[in-house]
Amino acid sequence: MEISALMDRRTPRNRKLLPSIAGVAILAISSLACSAPEKSYETPDSLCGKSVPSKLLDPFMPPGKRVSVVSRNETEGIRRCRIYVDDKEVLSASSEWLNKDRSLLEVAAMAYNNVDPGDRKTKDGKYIYSPTGAIGKVTCLTPPTSSERVFASIRISGGKPNAKALKDLIREYAEELKNSDHCS
Structure with a gap:
């Protein structure tokens, strides 16, 4: 009534x-x-199989009950994974072989990266980042080809945007990729 x-x-x-x-x-x-929603899962300590401290992923992880990570390496030269919380995509990361003459700005201009060429750049010129996306040049220790290089990217899709935290995460992810099997 x-x-x-x-x-x-x-x-x-x-x-x-x-x-x-x-x-x-x-x-x-x-x-x-x-009552604030809680996070009842553990933040992963890796990103696409690369060791990354969970404290670097934590700023992007929303409240929820469970987390899952799905990796896909279906396209030659591209490795991608996505992190989901309660079946909603939060973050995706990838490493991709591209022509070595491509600039960081050109890679940033690709529509799916959530980064614009005018976004923040690090002083060393290796990274460009925004609150929702980051691109980094990976300096492979043993590159298999002299005509290509690996670029790392991270995109926040359902997680919490955070430019400074994303800069730290892309640096760590790119460092982990340097000596990975994707770099050789």
């Missing part, structure tokens, strides 16, 4: 019932507003 309907009925019982119903409704609403 709606509260307005109770107010229209002027019986003594309804007048006593109305404050109780209103009190329960206020209590229910306030308890929902005060």
Whole structure:
């Protein structure tokens, strides 16, 4: 029965019932507003099979019950993985062989990277990043070809945007890729 309907009925019982119903409704609403969603999963300590401290991934991880990581290496020269929280994509990372003459700005201009050529660049010129995406040049220790190089990318799709944390994450990910099997 709606509260307005109770107010229209002027019986003594309804007048006593109305404050109780209103009190329960206020209590229910306030308890929902005060309870913050929790993160009941452990943040991964790797990204696409590369060791990355979980503290670098943590800023992007939303509350949820479970996390899953899906890797795909279906396209030659591209390795990609996605992190999901409760079946919603939060972050994706990839490493890709491209022509070595491609600039960081050209790679940043690719539509799917969530980075624009005008976004922040590191002083060493190896990384470009925004709150939702980052690109990095990977200096392979044993490159298999002299005409190509590996670029690393990270895209935030459902997680929390954070430019500084993304800069730290792309640096670590690119460092881990330097001596990986994808670099040889």
